[in-house]
Amino acid sequence: MITATAAITPLADTAEEFGAALLAGRHVPAEPPDAPAGAAPAAMLTGFDPLRWAADTLPDGPATARRLPRLLRGASLPTATGTCVAARVVADAGLPRDWDARGALVLAGGGLGLAHQAEEHARTASGRGPLPSYALTHQDADVLGAASELLGARAEGWTVGGASAAGTLALVLAARTIEAGWADHCVVIAPAAELSAAEIAAYRRSGAMVPAAQQSGGTVCRPFDAARSGFLYAQSAAAVVVESAAAAAARGRPALAVVAGHAQRLDGVRGTGPDAPGQAAVMRAALSVAGLEPADIGYVNAHATGSVLGDATEARALRTVFDGPSPPRVNSTKALAGHALTAAGLLGVVATVAQLRAGRLHPMPHLSEPVDPELGLVGPVAEPFVPAPALATGYAFGGMNAAVVLTPPAPPARSAGPARPSTPRTPSEEQT
Amino acid sequence: MSDHVTAHPDREEVLAVLRTHLLTVLPDLDPALMVPERSLRDLGANSMDRLDVVVATQEDFGLVVSPGELTEANSLAELADVLAEHRAKGSA
Numbered sequence: 148m149i150t151a152t153a154a155i156t157p158l159a160d161t162a163e164e165f166g167a168a169l170l171a172g173r174h175v176p177a178e179p180p181d182a183p184a185g186a187a188p189a190a191m192l193t194g195f196d197p198l199r200w201a202a203d204t205l206p207d208g209p210a211t212a213r214r215l216p217r218l219l220r221g222a223s224l225p226t227a228t229g230t231c232v233a234a235r236v237v238a239d240a241g242l243p244r245d246w247d248a249r250g251a252l253v254l255a256g257g258g259l260g261l262a263h264q265a266e267e268h269a270r271t272a273s274g275r276g277p278l279p280s281y282a283l284t285h286q287d288a289d290v291l292g293a294a295s296e297l298l299g300a301r302a303e304g305w306t307v308g309g310a311s312a313a314g315t316l317a318l319v320l321a322a323r324t325i326e327a328g329w330a331d332h333c334v335v336i337a338p339a340a341e342l343s344a345a346e347i348a349a350y351r352r353s354g355a356m357v358p359a360a361q362q363s364g365g366t367v368c369r370p371f372d373a374a375r376s377g378f379l380y381a382q383s384a385a386a387v388v389v390e391s392a393a394a395a396a397a398r399g400r401p402a403l404a405v406v407a408g409h410a411q412r413l414d415g416v417r418g419t420g421p422d423a424p425g426q427a428a429v430m431r432a433a434l435s436v437a438g439l440e441p442a443d444i445g446y447v448n449a450h451a452t453g454s455v456l457g458d459a460t461e462a463r464a465l466r467t468v469f470d471g472p473s474p475p476r477v478n479s480t481k482a483l484a485g486h487a488l489t490a491a492g493l494l495g496v497v498a499t500v501a502q503l504r505a506g507r508l509h510p511m512p513h514l515s516e517p518v519d520p521e522l523g524l525v526g527p528v529a530e531p532f533v534p535a536p537a538l539a540t541g542y543a544f545g546g547m548n549a550a551v552v553l554t555p556p557a558p559p560a561r562s563a564g565p566a567r568p569s570t571p572r573t574p575s576e577e578q579t
Numbered sequence: 580m581s582d583h584v585t586a587h588p589d590r591e592e593v594l595a596v597l598r599t600h601l602l603t604v605l606p607d608l609d610p611a612l613m614v615p616e617r618s619l620r621d622l623g624a625n626s627m628d629r630l631d632v633v634v635a636t637q638e639d640f641g642l643v644v645s646p647g648e649l650t651e652a653n654s655l656a657e658l659a660d661v662l663a664e665h666r667a668k669g670s671a
Contacts, residue, residue, distance in 0.1 A: 216607050220628070275638055279630035 166501025229338030257308025315492030315541030381485025408437030414546030445535025492541030
């Protein structure tokens with residue numbers, strides 16, 4: 148089960164503020180006021196200050212802030228943001244800082260610090276640099292190292308790559324790690340991915356990313372809308388704590404949601420194109436793991452990025468799977484938060500948990516002409532939602548598809564005694 | 580160790596650059612602690628920090644010194660002397 152969530156986005160510094168911003172229909176600012184004309188629209192975490200963030204948002208903020216200057220020396224944005232969100236979820240879940248042997252870290256990565264790499268490439272080309280520490284700081288593993296040092300984690304730590312599906316895939320691995328009994332709790336960390344000018348230009352040239360702003364109202368991302376023109380890059384980090392029911396109960400922690408199903412499928416095709424059969428297959432597989440039918444799903448947190456081909460393909464896949472008389476409601480968090488790339492899937496999970504708990508679904512303010520009127524899309528106004536099982540998806544270049552089923556927590560049992568310690572058990576009986 | 584038999588004439592100049600880079604790497608370090616007798620390790624620099632300080636200092640002076648030649652230098656003063664000696668040789 149999920150016992151804590153965290154987010155650092157251009158919209159908000161905590162998961163609570165992020166959820167509130169989504170339900171209020173606020174979207175990330177696309178261009179900083181000083182952006183040069185013709186610059187690619189993007190919502191950046193420029194000026195993110197880990198020390199101030201820690202002091203403002205962590206329960207033990209001042210103590211953690213004192214450790215950060217040395218811990219994060221020379222660190223890339225992914226290492227700084229990943230370490231910070233990890234500290235926050237561990238505090239919120241009530242886990243001790245000195246991690247026991249039953250805790251694991253799972254990182255959503257795969258080419259996180261590309262802007263950091265580009266800076267060192269430029270320094271090296273100019274004849275100064277790189278610093279020796281770049282041998283470490285260019286690696287995704289640096290995030291795991293920094294987070295493990297701050298948390299005192301000495302058990303397992305994994306880096307899961309998978310482009311824009313990485314955040315969802317990391318949660319899939321965490322849930323399975325707990326179900327199989329390899330850990331009692333996992334901190335799933337999706338750091339902010341920082342692109343360099345080359346990746347931004349390539350995304351724009353490929354047609355996946357919104358073109359430079361033409362209108363005065365600022366660029367917006369329009370998932371599932373006829374007028375969509377690509378994704379809006381937004382730097383954001385997210386984290387969740389996933390743990391066994393027994394581990395959560397032992398600390399008296401309530402579940403925010405339960406990870407009831409998880410799946411991954413490949414398209415078996417190299418390229419950037421989406422594949423409706425692969426997406427349908429992964430959604431059905433996640434439902435099957437959860438023991439649910441499509442009709443049981445009340446809400447889908449779609450991957451939809453606002454890309455012209457991707458959203459149309461995803462709409463077809465959703466219609467294929469949810470072909471019953473009352474299809475689920477569907478929105479895409481990217482309509483408000485933009486596309487956080489490797490972190491997007493986990494940010495969607497944080498958004499899904501917030502919506503399940505609030506009993507409301509966030510709007511898509513710029514949806515005026517749905518790509519498919521039968522799709523059950525949430526429009527420009529937030530909707531009430533009677534908590535029901537939800538599906539959250541993440542798809543990626545390379546033909547990677549991932550999906551998780553999140554269910555509202557069961558009402559607390561009336562006479563629940565203290566939980567037993569977590570040793571031996573049957574993995575298949577565990578719900579994560 | 581501080582009574583290095585032959586302090587290089589450029590020791591103070593190199594020390595100043597070493598101190599600047601050490602403060603970049605360890606911004607929370609009290610500058611008053613950076614006396615010539617102390618080593619980078621004493622002052623809290625880990626192996627990665629020490630390499631960055633030494634390499635950045637070499638870059639400032641246009642030097643390339645093999646890491647092996649620097650392992651014997653423990654204190655800031657000794658480190659500065661080795662680097663100053665290399666610089667003198669290079670410009671000779």
